[in-house]
Ligand SMILES: *[C@@H]1O[C@H](CO)[C@@H](O)[C@H](O)[C@H]1NC(C)=O
């Protein structure tokens with residue numbers, strides 16, 4: 481009994497400085513993490529509004545027709561704007577590719593060659609996508625038919641573009657701008673029903 485007590489008391493005394501040391505290191509690390517967090521957050525607030533993004537500005541359903549055999553023909557115009565709000569650096573966009581689908585069927589692919597957007601400026605891409613005749617399954621054809629009767633056709637636009645963007649003089653970041661949204665039209669007059677469609681967060 482006695483030797484055991486002695487041993488544990490001894491051990492406690494011996495580890496005490498180590499415990500203090502660990503506590504101090506822990507505190508320093510915690511403070512460092514908090515400071516890094518605050519710096520990142522401020523950086524985010526300053527930089528975030530200027531991060532380049534793409535968004536759908538306008539669209540028009542020029543033509544939609546489905547025949548008795550379920551063969552679909554459409555032509556859609558979609559205006560996508562690439563925006564660079566940074567006043568000090570230009571942005572390079574590449575691998576822009578978006579697919580347009582109707583009832584789960586990809587009806588058109590929108591692609592653009594690599595392009596540059598100058599400081600504090602934007603570039604518009606007016607995609608005119610005529611689709612070659614697309615045979616639809618009977619259930620898809622029925623959905624399109626219902627949409628035509630209700631004067632409401634919904635497309636899904638999904639895709640992305642890579643952006644290379646310089647921050648300051650040295651750093652350069654490359655990131656993906658994703659677009660994923662529904663584009664709704666009145667097929668009778670082709671009007672686009674505007675909705676938010678942007679890769680910008682918020
Ligand atoms: C950036 O563009 C906005 C709107 O186009 C304009 O109001 C602003 O003055 C421009 N800033 C610079 C530094 O050119």
Ligand SMILES: *[C@@H]1O[C@H](CO)[C@@H](O)[C@H](O)[C@H]1NC(C)=O
Pocket residue numbers: 631666668669670671
């Ligand atoms: C197109 O049709 C819709 C629904 O009938 C209507 O709300 C819209 O104002 C029309 N747009 C034009 C440009 O005529």
